[in-house]
Structure formats: structure tokens, C-alpha cells
Amino acid sequence: MLKRLLICALLLLPAGCAVGPDYAPPEIAVPPAWTVSLETAADLADQPWWQQFGDPALDELIRTALQDNLDLQIAAARVDQYLGQLQTTRAEFFPQLGAAATAVRRQDTAAGLAPGGQAPYNYYQGALSATWEIDLWGRIRRANEAARADLLAGEAGRRAVLLTLTANVAGAYLDLRGSDRQLEIARDTERTYAETLRIFRLRYEHGTVSRLELSQVESQYQAARQAIPQLEARVARQEHLLSLLLGRNPGSIPRGRPIDALTAPTIPAGLPSTLLTRRPDIVQAEQALIAANARIGVARARYFPTVSLTGLLGTASIHTATLFKDPADIWQAGAEVLAPIFTFGAIEGQVKAAEARQRQALLTYRQTILAAFRDVEDALIATAKGREQLAAQAEQVAALERYARLARLQYEAGTTSYLQVLDADRALFAGQLGHAQTQAGTLAAAVDVYRAMGGGWLDRADALAAAATEAESTAK
Template sequence: MKIRLIALMSLAGVIALSGCTVGPDYKRPTLDVPLEYRQISKEVEDNAQWLTARWWTQYQDPAIDALVSSAIKNNRTLQQTMSNVEKAAAAVTVARADLFPQLNYQGDAMRQRQSINTAMGEALQGKPFSTKEVLASASWEIDLWGKIRRKTESATATLRSMEAAHKAALSSVITSVVTTYLSILTVDEQLEVAKETANSYYQTYSLFKVRATHGNVSDMEVAQAKSQWQSAKVEIPVLQQSRVELMNSLSILTGVDVGDMPKFKRLRALKVPAIGKGIPSKLLTERPDIVEAEENLKAANADIGAARAMYFPSISLSGGLGFSSEELHDLIKSPSRVWSVGGNITGPIFHWGAVEAGVKQAEAQQKGLVAAYRLAVSQAFADVDNALSKRQKALQELKDRTGLVASLKEYKRLATAQYQEGYTGYFTVLQAEQSLLPQQLQLAQVRANTLSSIASIYQSLGGGWIDLALQEERQAIADLEREEQLKKEIQEASPEEREENSLM
């Protein structure tokens, strides 16, 4: 029996391996993409080594390094996407398992009485009897048309898609931590400017009130000074509320309580990360969202094959071997042996168009994902072009606005000097000061834009830095699992063992 069953299974395996796989094999769609980036020189070298570094460390701010590490370890979004990866990996195992024989065991014990109106019951004269069975069985669906292989192919592509989605989330989280941190430093600088300006305006207002009592300043000038001070004051609570909201956002991203945040640097103290000359030619295989889109397309392509395989019959083999006896002491003796072997074939005849509709549904899904993949590639090139342009324009704006603020400060100095010497009215000073404050606030924002543009470039290009972050995340997960295991062992330990561990 064993030899026959093994021979039958082997023959089925040969048939399955030599069988065809229905449905289209995957081919990457043709893409209409630009040959070069518009915002960079044609003479750049194709060298992407600078994309493999932890770029956020180049700001030379320990707070950024600590916050990024905390986000990699604690971010809830990353925990969700990682669970999706684990789920998809399990689905691959489930799909692949159908390629192999399914082995099962079964045990039964029963006591029953047959009706005396049946042949068996009449022979037993209505007496009850017992049966005991121990069986091992095997079943196998022969993947003659490649349905199971296509389902496995689809599940594998879905797994890769989930892994790419997790990497995309990791990239987004790190970029968000850096840009949110830079926004906080921007608000801090703006608050500093607003407070210093409001304090200066208040001193002017106070001075004018004193001079007005002696008739040296008109009431209108006092009113102008007061309104100027109050205008500067109203900026402060707005900026303070913005900082509260940004700090809470940073806390959510990193899992660090607002009160436990590391010491922040000043915006002007940060170093500007370098951007290498090489733009990678393998952008399409580097960006996680493009990988995700293509793997989704591969999965849909495989689903077409699985749907088309439903047109053809399913063939399966089954066999069983065991013992059956009325008495337990005779159960495993040779005369109690039982066996069975058989085959099954099932195919569609008339399903009211359900099989054809399933194929059309899979094909429509694939067409939609082809469009999604092409859109992802086009969007990737646009993102890179926009990020590079943003960087160039931010540098130019920083240069121009720095010069503008310097000119307005000189204008204010000259206007104040002429007013003090009696050559002009206070309105000229007021005009100069009112022009300076918003430009100082905007200068802080432009300085932050220059720094955050680096993050946009790295995020748009992808690259090996995401893999480095992924390694750090895996290490953090492993460390956390070890800590949890240690806590569990301590909780399960006896009081003596706990005391011994505490002394170690």
C-alpha cells in the first residue's frame, strides 16, 4: 500500500511540475519618462553613494539624531505597516502550502446500536457494539494548470508590496520628524524676533508717553507708538500656539513625551547637509512607492492566471492508512489494518458566467494597476524635479531675503537718526519698523526651508539610507522582544530566583 501510494504521489508530482501555468507572465510596462532631471547639470556623475548615508546626522544636531531613532523605534504608523508585512508573509506560507501534500491524522471511538430492521442489525440481534479507529491520511491537489503557483506568485508580490509600503512609511516618518523639528526651531527664532521687537516698541511707547507730558511728542505719535507695540504683541501668542501644536506633532511621531524632549539647538546653529553630484539612474528600483506599485501590478498579473485556471478541472489525490477494531487491545494488530486510495476531478460546466466574470475582474484590476504604476513613476520624477528646484530657489531666496533684511535694518537706523535730529517725522520710523518685522519673521522661515529642502530631496530619491533605517528598526524590535522576554521570565520566576536576579 505504501509503495503504491508513494508511486502515485510521485507520478502526480511529475505531472504537476510538467504542467502548464495559464495566464500572462509579468512584463514591466513601457514608460515615457524624461531622460534627465531638468534641475541639474548634464555633467553630473552617476554616483549615488551619498544616498546611502544617514543624512539627518549631517545637521550635526544630537536632538535630531535622538528623535529620529525614537521615531524608528516607537512610531505607531510604522508598527501598523510592519504588522501588514507580517500578515502578508504568513499569507505567502498559506498559499505555498497548497503546492504540497496535506497530511492529517484522525482518531475515533464510537459505541452504537444498529436497527434490527437492517441486515447488520439483524445479524447482531440489536446488540450495541464499539469501534475504534486510528487513521493517517494524505491529500494533494495537483497544480496541473498553475492555479496554486499563480496564487503563490500573487501572495509573494503582495508581500514585497507590503515591505515596500513599510519602507515608504519609514521614509515619510523620518522626513516628517526632521521637518517638524525644523519648524519648531523656526517658530523659536520667530518668537525671539517678535519678543525683542515688541519689547523695543514698548520702550519707545513708554518714552513717548513721558515726552508727551512735556509737550515734546504729539498725542498722535504716542498713539502710533502704542499701536505699533500692540501689533507686535499679537504675533506672540499665535507663534506660541503654533509651537505647542508642533511639539505635540513631534511627540506623536517619535513617541517621546513633550516634557522628555532633548535640548533643541538654534536654527542658525545647524549645519546644512551636503548633496552629492550623482543622481542615481536606478531611481525606478530605489523608491519604495514605485516598488510597491510594481509589486501590486505583479500580484494582479498573477491573479489573472489564477482566475483563468478556474476554466479547467481541479484534480486531487487522497489516501489513508490506519487501524480499525471493535476492541482496543486489537487496534494496532495486523488484521485491523485499513487503507484507502482515490482521486477526484472537479470542473465547471455552467456557472452563469461567474468564471468569465472573475477573469474580466482580474484583468480590469491589472489595467488599473498599470495606470497606477505609470502614475507613480511620473510622480517620482516630478517629486525629484520639484525637490531639486525647491532647493535651488530656497538658496537664492535666502540670499536675497538676507540682503533685504540688512537693507531694512539700515533704513530703520537712518530713519531713527533723522527723527532724533528733527529732520523727519515719526511716521518714517514707524514705516521702517513695520517693514522690517515681517521680513525678519519670513527670513527665519526661508532659512528653515533651505534646511528642510534637503529632507525633501532625500525622500524623493529614496536610496540606501532607508535600508539603514530599516536595519536600525529591526535591531530596535529585536531589543524590545528581548526585554519583553526577560520581563516575562522574571514574572514567572520564583521569589528566590527574583531576589537572586536582582542581586546580579
């Protein structure tokens, strides 16, 4: 009997259908090209771009972050969670086997006893049971499809964290080196102004300069001096940020090459259409859409009856001595059908909720793509305009240096007041600080381009993270 039921189930299984919509990629309007044109290199999209800066300290910071960052470890643990959920869902394809053993002492009513029976009496039973749900309507297949998409979305989410982490470490390091340069400028300026103030105090004591001129020099010195604590605080905050990204307590960060010596990375080539597969957040959003689409089928399958095969094989006796002898054998085989009749809209509500979640996932997918296109355009325009601004600022600083030198010469010659020198020095100080900030900002904009475009370099970063983790495990 059980054999016939199994044969019938195997015959019915291929005939089963999967209710619910099959996934079809939505139509996406993709621009043919980026609006900003920059010199690019096609072979750089898949390379570890941070190495183009030529700073071993930055390379080491990224390697450490890929090994120790806690957000990345959380994302990896989330992938393991989805893997376990997929394993659980796949198990529903197969018969579920179980074992049970019973030893009880019973007291039945007199009417329930056989002639010559005794009361109370012992009862022993041991049995293997099996239950197998036949996936006629595709509920298990759709659930498996959703669980697989969840796993792929989790992996894409982990790669999105990897992308963000790498870019954040590089960006924070560039900001730090830019602030270091600004602090260096402020300290050099403060020392220069301190020497000027010393000279003017001597001159004032000898009556060669007025109190007004001495006050102007003192004001200039204090202005440069008060900028130093602000910049020191900014440097400390950026070190704390990098420490967090590295998965460690706040502390000092090793430096490498100065901001002036860093090489700007070449922009990677890539069309907007390639962004759909290169950006992990887009891949994650699409997999979430696939999962939501499959769960519509899971919800709709509840309209239909579930068919399960059940079986039991074991032994039972009132005496332990005869428990494993032939007369004590018991078995059971059958089929179970459970069909909903009156659910008062519960299943319909579940279907509506699943369809609404699918629409949300679709809109989120489209929104993610639009945001990705914007990210690339913003990063490209920031890089292009940042380079233009940097070139103009370099010329401005050179002109301000000439202006400050000439103003000082004219003051020493007695042809102008010291106020002219103060104006020139203030403008030069501000120009140098602005130039250092733009240097860091332009380099960071190039990082944002790689962040926005994604690409095969994520595989290199992933391999680097895996190698670092393996090396750490070996050391332990």
C-alpha cells in the first residue's frame, strides 16, 4: 500500500504547477552615456584603485579594515543566517523522518478491556514515522526561490558594505592628510607671525613703529594661532573615524605620503548600462524583488489543499520481552489532505500583503537605480570641477605669494602701510588652507567615482579580506 502511494506521489510531482508570477526583469530606462566626459581607462574598473594613490600606509589601512571592520563581520554573519534559512526551506522538498519511543502505565475502563485483560497494565511502543508533503502547487518551490534570492541579496549586501568600507577608509584618510596639511600651514604661519611680532615689539620699544601697527601684528598672530586648535580637533576626529572603520579603539593613525605627493587615480571607464550588474546595492535590490515576487506564489498556494504522505513502522507490546518479536510489529501508511474552506479572508489578505510587498520592492529597485545614476554623475562632476578649481587655486596661491612678498617689500621701503601687508598675509593664509582642502576634496571625489561605479575591483577587495582573515586564523 505504501509503495503504491509513493508511486502515485512521484507521478503527480512533475504534473504539479507553481502558482504565482514568474519573475521577469523590469524594463529600466538607462541613459546612453554619462553627461560628464573625463579621460578614462577601461582596464582600471576591475583593479584595486586605492593602490593608484601610491601610499603604502593607505594600502595597509584598507587591508586592516577588510580584516577587522565590525560592519563587514555583521554583514558576513547575515549571509550565514540566509544560508541557514535556505537550508531549512530546501529540507521541505524531502520526507521528514522521525523516531518516537513510549513507555506508559495505563488504566482503562472496564469497557475498554479485552476479555481476560488486566488493569492497570504497561504499554511499550517504538516507531519510525515519515511525512512527505507533495509540492503540487509549487509552494515549496516558490519558498525555495525566495530563500535563494534572500541569500543572494544578503551576499550583495555584504559586498555593498565592502564597497562602502573601502571607499570610506580611503576618503577618511584623504581628509586626514588634507587636514594634516592645513595644520602644517597654520603652524608654519603661526611661527612666522610670532617672529614678526617679536620684531615689531622690539621696534615699538625703540619707537620705530606705532602702537597701531603693533596691535595689527598681534591681531594677525592671534588669528593664525586660534586656527591651530580647530585643525587639531579636526585631525583627532578624523583619526577617531578611521579607528572605528578599522574596528579598534580611538587612537593615532599612521601616515604615509603627504597630500601633495599623492597621485590622483584615473577614472574607470564604464557605460550606465553596466551599472546594473556592477553596483552591489542594485543587485541586492533586484534579489529582494525576486524574493518578494516568489512569496506571492507562496501566499497563493494557500488557496489549494496540501497533500502529504504519512507512514509509520515500529513495534508495540504490553511486555518488554515480546516488544521486538513479530506479533508486536505495527505499521501505518496513508495520505493526508488539508484544504481551506472558510478562512474569512485570511488567505486573501496574505496574498494582498505579498503583492504589496512586491510592488514596494519594485519601486525600491527603480529608486536604487536612479540613485546610482545620480551618484555617478555627482562624483564625475565633482571630480571634473574639483580639478578645475584646484588648478585655479594653485595659480591664486602663487599670485598671493607674490602679492605678500611685494607688500612686505613696499612696507620696508616705506611706500605703503602695514595694513597692506596684513591684507596680503591674510589672503595668502586663507588661500593656502583652501588649496589644501580642495586637494583632499578632489582626490576624495575620484574615490567617490569608484564607489559609485562599483565593479570587479570588489572581487579583489573580497580576496584581500579573505586572505587577511585566513592569515589571522593561521596565526591563532
